[in-house]
Amino acid sequence: MSEQQTVGFTVNGERHTVSVPTRELLVHTLRERLHLTGTHIGCDSSHCGACTVDLNGRSVKSCTVLTVQAQNAEVLTVEGLAGPDGLHPLQEGFREEHGLQCGFCTPGMLVRAYRFLQENPDPDEDQIRTGMAGNLCRCTGYQNIVKAIRYAAEKQTAGSV
């Protein structure tokens, strides 16, 4: 018998209450109960970063967080990045700089880069590579991902002046 618990949390600004088995992983709740399928499951073992979401203002791998651990949490997924005016500067950067090919890793890249640019708004290439070290991409060779994040950093820094 698997134990159920009720978990209340906010996802992309919207309050949700779900009843889940205690063993359910956050990534499954997001994808299968809330139908937010932008968050991907890659390795399922906290290596690849495709499942990265923002949990209480920190990047985490949602394949290695239990939903019951997200009680009262604020969660941001890739679906929450774009605003009413269109794409987030990071999304625009990934489009302009060809920061993706197959796109599987992209949601995790975007959500991690979003938090990374809050932590370090004007990073150099080395800092980007270190800050993004928890996200794997098998297509791009990372070169254009670095450029895309620099694109967003420049746009955001310019916008905030």
Add this chain to the structure above:
Amino acid sequence: MIPPSFAYRAPASLKEALALIDESGDDAKFLAGGHSLLPMMKFRVSEPAVLIDLGGVPELQGIREAGDRIHIGPMSTENEIIGSALLQQKCPLLPEVARWIADPQVRNRGTIGGDVAHGDPANDHPAVMLALEADFVLRSSQGERVVPANEFYFGTYFTAMEANEVLAEIRVPVLGPGTGYAYKKLKRKTGDFAIAAACVLLTLDRGICKRIAITLTNVGPTPLRASAAEQALTGKAIDDAAVENAAQLAMQICDPAEDLRGDKEYKTHMAGEMVRRAIRQALERAKEAK
């Protein structure tokens, strides 16, 4: 992969956590950051009936100075260790080590206490705790005891901690200004465990090695202390021949498990190289500090 079923408890105090482990029996486990335990549960290597999440226990948080020691709350995440101004100033070895662990996301969840108490010889903090001669405060509903790190590790996943105990505090020394330190880790990629790693702490007295600690990660069933190598250097000027001698002595105690990271010979050789590099860096830092 989804872990097997379990009952989940989230105590709000240490007292409540210790009462819960007492009433839950042998099949209960404490959950820290979950970045070792949850993967093990997914693989059915561990199947606790009750998980007691320590995430909401305030007594296990925080990093404080207490005289010539620093008291670290075991639920401090690796990123909190990296971001601690106190540790950066008083025990910079720990933030340096934490930067070598996993990746930014994992460091937001993984805790120093989990890393220390899990008993996995591949974890990085245990060897560092041996070199620092840290003390571990273990608490149960029966009371408290303090176990030196150097008496804590018995074997792989086998430590001095009883099933009803929790690691309540990690106590490390403030490093004096003349102390050189280094942690050298060889790994294949971000997120992987060490092929081999070495920690060195040393103090000099007019160019002579007054005290040195040399410890090793992931080349035996527990973290290892290279006592013979330490003794060979103590009281001597550390020149190239002395470094080489210490590396050879450290390699003699290595007994690594063979796996995809390499065979015994390769890992032992790499451990020796990490010892050489760690001694050299610690020596440079000790000299700079003078």
